[in-house]
Amino acid sequence: MALASLECLSYWYPLGQAPALTGVDLAIEPGLTLVAGPSGGGKSTLLRVLNGLVPHFHGGRIAGAAAICGLDLVRTPTRRLARHVGFVFQDPERQSVYGLVEREVAFGLENSAVSPAAMPDRVDRALARAGALHLRGRRLATLSGGERQRVAVAAALVLEPEILVLDEPTSQLDPAGTELVAGACRRLAEAGSAVVVAEHRLQPLLSSAARLLLVDEGRVGTGVARLVGLRRPARDRPTLPAWQLRGIAVGPGPEPVLDAVDVAGGAGEVVVLMGPNGGGKTTLLRCLAGLLRPLAGRVERGPGRVAYLPQDPAALLHRPTVREEVELTLRRAGEGEGAGAVLAQLGLAEFAERYPRDLSSGQRQRAALAAVLAGSPAIALLDEPTRGMDGAARRALVGLVEALRGRGTAVVIATHDAELAAEIGDRVLAVEGGRVVEAELAPPPGAVTVEPMLAQVPA
């Protein structure tokens, strides 16, 4: 029996001309439902319909009908639907209220006026279902990304909802953290809950999914997953050194996070840094960029500009148009070329005159890439560049990195994305336990793409 049913549902955001969802007919049943599709296609909007954030939190216009756990969507506010639908957001840091795990999990119970005597048992039960019982007494600030996201899952489960919805829950996690969250989702689905997960990286959950939905341009249909093999062209080893770290000890505080680091990279070479969250990848990039002074050792860089892409590049955007963002970088770098080339390369030509923060998250991320990597930097340092990226943005990134490589830019990428490493990396450095060592470059594992099952996509 369907726990949620949407009938010919369309939705327009406030001031939106085009609908974000168009004529959606959907039934959510127990088991794992995966939601795939490009960024800006309507995945997050669809998920927010399931707990009433759309339309109650975001406003706008809605047409059609939806019943969630027997409750009418339009007549039932999110705070009431919350007792039936648990929701986990993308960034664990931006959804926590308290600093202590057990208090954080109990927040929903406090809001629902559950008696204090009943709370500890329910908190324990939720933590156990999310595989996080051992974290009960911990501070959130001391947890890894994967642990924090499991606490967020427990916090959503504590009200014992019939449906659990997760919006890109693993986009910021390393493989270990991803597996922890994916494991929790699998267990819940096997136990009979309805679990709805929107993700760009589908592999960890694909084998357990009961159904796969494809959301694109506001339309929802059934998707078919296909494994696409990746090819890695053979490349020559670079000869000109572009950067070198000699005997580096470095950390954000007085204690080094990384010690005795001796590594180097060449012009036109793509070096990939891999390792767990908190392992020191960002620290190494910041040291190489000159943003973090080493405690010992020497950083050597060749002449030329260093471009640095932070983990959340979209946060940089502040100019009135995408074009002006790119022109600002080029003007500062003293590079004469126009913004058009990089905008075209990233598929942003049609958005060049738009306000960057009005774009969808994927388009915004591409705008930030253009703003940071425009021109011809001598060294490009990219920190988790595929975080939360959809396929189009990812392809744009790969193309841009290849172009930079072709121009002789030394590229260093910190990432958890094994596909990206295998696809464009020349060398992989493992950053873990305070050390940086050469690692084997794995063959490209292939990527999962989702295509519409044409017969079932609404016209």
Place this chain on the structure above:
Amino acid sequence: MNGRAVAAWSAACLLGVLLSTNPAYRVLVLAAVLAAVLAGVGWARSRRLLAGLGLALAAAGLLTFATNHLGGDVLFELPAAVPLAGGPWTLESLVYGTSFGIALAAAALAMTPLSLMLETHQVVDALPAPLARTGAVLAASLNLVPSVARSFTAIAEAQRMRGWRPRGPASWGEVVVPAVLTAIEDSIQLAEAMEARAFGSGPRTRYRPPAWSAADGAVAAAAGLSLALLIAARALGLLADWHPYPYLVLPVITPLGVAACLPLFVPAWLWRSPV
């Protein structure tokens, strides 16, 4: 540790420095607050804060000394044409400014145990039930502060790599504007997350009502005693104000005034061990 006991002590300290301009009592309260903070928080965690407060104290004293040209004991004089600072600089202004700085430092320091010794939820739990929802919003806002700070640093670094340099207040727009926009987006996301967890759906309960230990009881009792004695001393005229102008005089110290301040030292003894 019970948030209400700490809040009661903080309130008693605040009242101690606000009820009278007498520098002797202000010094006593500052000493009690300093001892309690060092006992509860430790030197390592509080030294930056203490240094900052020391600077604030010095700045407040200097500002009064430089701009308040009252008093009969002139130490030196600047030409009247100098804006604000022109005129006689007096011993009375210097002492009054120092006393004012001590009161400011004591008041600010009295609130620090609430942030440095308590978890956010303990502060929220200390609020009366009708303010519980406000407390949850406060806790959520406080939880956002570290991520806003991190975001500001990350944006400043990334803009620097794009060639930005801090040159005058206007140049900071390139960092402040995206940081503020990001903070607003984060706040909206948090509000969404709270709504999705039934926040605002009706009356709230508390996970665990705050427990009272013997030490908490002693701190609250000491704060209550101090508050009662302070109010009584004030009502009886035994907590007289002090006026340094036109000539400096010694403050009047009464046994009841001193007795009112002494219980504020109780936490310095009880908070010695790790909390």
